[in-house]
Amino acid sequence: MALSLSNSAILFTKSPKAFNNIIINPPQTHYLTSLFPRQKSQSRSELRVLYRTDHSLTKLEEEEVQAVDRQSERRRLADVWSEIHGQDEWVGLLDPMDPLLRSELIRYGEMAQACYDAFDFDPFSKYCGSCRFIRRKFFESLEMSSTHQNYDVSRYLYATSNINLANFFKKSRWPKVWSKNANWIGYVAVSSDEASRTLGRRDITVAWRGTVTHLEWISDLMDFLRPISANRIPCPDSNVKAESGFLDLYTNKDETCRFCKYSAREQILTEVKRLMEIYSGEELSITITGHSLGAALAILSAYDIAETGLNVAADGRVVPVSVFSFSGPRVGNSRFKERLEWLGVKVLRVVNAHDVVPKSPGLVFNECAPAMLMKMAEGLPWSYSHVGVGLELDHCNSPFLKPTKDLVCTHNLEALLHLLDGYHGKGHRFVLASGRDPALVNKASDFLKEHYLVPPYWRQNENKGMVRHKDGRWIQPERPKLDDHPDDIHRHLKQIGLASDHDHA
Template identity: 75%
Template sequence: MAIPLPVMVSSLKGQVSIAFPSKKPAPPPLLCQKSQAELEILKLATRRKVITRVLSERNEFMASIITDLNIEEEQEMEEIEEEMRAKTESDNNERRIAESWRKIHGEDDWIGMLDPMDPLLRFELIRYGEMAQACYDGFDFDPFSKYCGSCRFNRRRFFERLGMTSLGYEVSRYIYATSNINLPNFFMTSRWPKVWSRNANWIGYVAVSNDETSVRLGRRDITIAWRGTVTRLEWIADLMDYLRPVSSDKIPCPDPSVKVESGFLDVYTDKNKNCRFCKYSAREQILTEVRRLIQQYPNEELSITITGHSLGAALAVLSAYDIVETGLNLTEDGRSVPVNVFSFSGPRVGNLRFKERLEGLGVKVLRVVNVHDTVTKVPGLFFNEHVPEFLQKMADGLPWCYSHVGVELALDHKNSPFLKDTNDPTNFHNLEAHLHLLDGYHGKGKRFVLSTKRDIALVNKAADFLKDHHLVPPFWRQDENKGMVRNYEGRWVQPERPKLDDHISANWF
């Protein structure tokens, strides 16, 4: 029988051994050593490539860091240079304001300052407009609040709570009016059975510039800011729309033909002796505080600036007239303190004789209006300053013949590329929109370009006026959780506010 595997038979010391060959023959020793060397070389080459790549990546990373640092340094330098330029420009503006504040406040009736728009005047108009806007931002409109109709903040922290400390003013007095008059859409009332007051509403404040700001402005500035209507325009329909002599409300005017819309007079002069906050009329509160402040700074240069929006603009004009008519702006040494008004979207206030008397007394009024705003066209829709003068004089005895006062600065919201095309009249009347238009206005027919980089988002604070692609939600301003907080029991409640300031007595009369 054949043996299937090859067999090698050898004789060794008398023994027989059978050897089977290996399945894989062992390589020659020299070939094995060469492959091992090549393997080591390959490992070294791979390691070198890895190291080279790591070093390259590290160098690129370091280079990118250096580049980013250089970019950041350049940006920081640019920001520092921009801040320095802005500070230099601000310092120059401050020096110019201190030197030319009388012109800014209408000494020459703003001739040559409106077209083209004077940048300092624009800056000051926006600043006083923001002081009027503060009346809205500080007012409690919520009927579910027990403090509805009051100011949300303590007088001493008013500008601080609104983020306006850089303004450099201190509120010296709050102004209240009785709500028992025929303007229900202007006054707000709470639904709570127990409220801070059933007869009063907070309608503005008196503020005075601090020492540092007074140096910057070139005088001590007394500012009166009046609240108006933030969105609703129904108050126009509540006006009695007839003229009444100002002398009938104890304003010492020698001419009985000087007349003012009766609803405005009511807000300004009415009071409720049983109410802690409107025991004295708004008029008495204003005159008392202005006199006190003038006496407090007897040897300083002073100015009285009054601002307001909407119905507040009408009250601003009326109070400015009253201050000068009563001679309250005269100091003990015989100097006359300049009185001027920066009004925003204000209605007509009185008749032609009121206009003539006010301007004859030297009160300067600059009215900022949106040409599409209906509020500025009332009262006196048919008989007003636009009819021929002879016809206006003939109709002057009628109870519905009105005239605007002062100088008008007309703006058009359709010139702003930021605002949407809308037919909502409350947008045309919105104060923040007016301040936006001021920021971009350079003169009639000139391109709309923002000058002070004022945040356009403010337009939508209490409106829906910005174009949608700016991605600013409408009506975005509100208190966190609408003012509700958790008490010690974990329940959501309205917090108690600090005790309202005692209302200062009016001792003018």
């Protein structure tokens, strides 16, 4: 594989001597500019990566790239963000793929990926199950671009491990740990003043962690549908149901635990309420993202925010609630779908066609079954329906990825973001548009073809987190004190009618 660089494109070609030959070509196209200025940007040539089987673009491809660039230059995200977030159900934006929508999907997908990158999976760590970084330096610690560093993480989210979901919760082997019953499951972030000017509104984002290293959680969770109202989520229709395991994970709490004294539901509702109050005079949006199990929690929490009316500002304005879901399972029944759409929640689901998770639960009774059959099965506890709009991608279209059916690979979030970067519409050539490094795919998988010479599972902490003490011993360093005990949650729960002084006592 030879590598050809130009001001506007990196062109990959197959060759036994991978990366040995670098050819500099003259400029051929304009650049696709990123949403925010790149931090410490050295060269804008990194903004586009194109796959080719020779050393040049065809005239037709060059014209297509230039047309995309001209389209991007004419449109500002601040002017069209409502469309990007589903105001018109993404009609006309998916095929061909709208460049701004692609950019935003990748950006929110990276915010979901950050939940994996920041999570401590190591059972030999006394902090296993927590976030590895303090909230105020979250994106900086992950060395994410200025696109994400223009958001401030306002709260971490925790859930109790006292439910039957062993492959989602991680526990340390140490006898004395940061928490015995809690796991970090995501965060709430809000765009800075600078980012808000570019975005055209103040964006409140919720990112949920999923589980990707094992897929046994499908059988752990996929039990039966339960009325939403059974878990104290307000709903006027008892026939609106969601998967019972998702509901438990979202609403369970452990009052003896510092971090999950309040449920994930209570944590997120109070934080959204608080931020809505702080920025009440501004144009706002609420965007929720997640991958895998986190995608299910994203849809459930979006429904909850809309159903409780937390997205209604003090002056009566309805703040749009959107979900960008990645590789998510079905969450509820057809009545849940109808209720979610009636509430105005917009959901865009991005999936890999070969991933089994989005096909679960409801393998037999689902939205693809004949309408008459679904009507007959409506009352069954395993009759499910996807919500929103689906965008199905196929990893077999990428020249970088192995044509494997490995379940973990097909469910991988980095691979899905790679597929998004190269997707231009059905039947279009796979052309990476933003310059996202394909090597990221192998960060936690073995999905890239071997001739790209990127080692599998390459992302590791230096010395597995061990540091050398001044006395010469190798030890685990202490971390800054976790700063997210939500002392103010009860006050906000009272404000939105979900708690009383008696509950606090």
